[in-house]
Amino acid sequence: KQEVTQIPAALSVPEGENLVLNCSFTDSAIYNLQWFRQDPGKGLTSLLLIQSSQREQTSGRLNASLDKSSGRSTLYIAASQPGDSATYLCAVKGGGNKLTFGTGTQLKVEL
């Protein structure tokens, strides 16, 4: 059974800092990996999707990498801003076209 782990569970950084969020998964037989952002009491916003054949994807200040063989993905946020404060979730798509989610990293960017 696929298990997805995100470390740390919570992170607080000063504004302007570059930061990395980690996601690991136990079964490397995945089709893709998706990073989401969730604001308190709100739904999930898709940030980036990396196909299993890709190594990374970029969108603005966000860069996600995937190392399928080692079961790891990172989300890099450059020049963090208070508006980046949210919970970040990663999810992997495996057999049966189903997503398995991690429990998230709660990020706070302080002024």
Added chain:
Amino acid sequence: DADVTQTPRNRITKTGKRIMLECSQTKGHDRMYWYRQDPGLGLRLIYYSFDVKDINKGEISDGYSVSRQAQAKFSLSLESAIPNQTALYFCATSDSASSGDEQFFGPGTRLTVL
């Protein structure tokens, strides 16, 4: 904007009551999903549907049922609500023709069962 909407956004009910949560989408996607989110457990898949005539159980389908009334509508029912079904419920959609089958989520329904 093409979107995923859920009604109601908040609901408080009592044990034993029948509850229906509704999801509709204007994205033109063929696939729809229902998840629940509990603190410390992440999101877990309840049911999913790949087209109007297709319904599949997810990881935690016991106590729930679904109906795919049209391509754009997917409802989740709790036949007899119990307190441990208190959670945040999300509907999601995806397009099987897209590269990656990226999922897009609605705003969620917060359900409290007393």
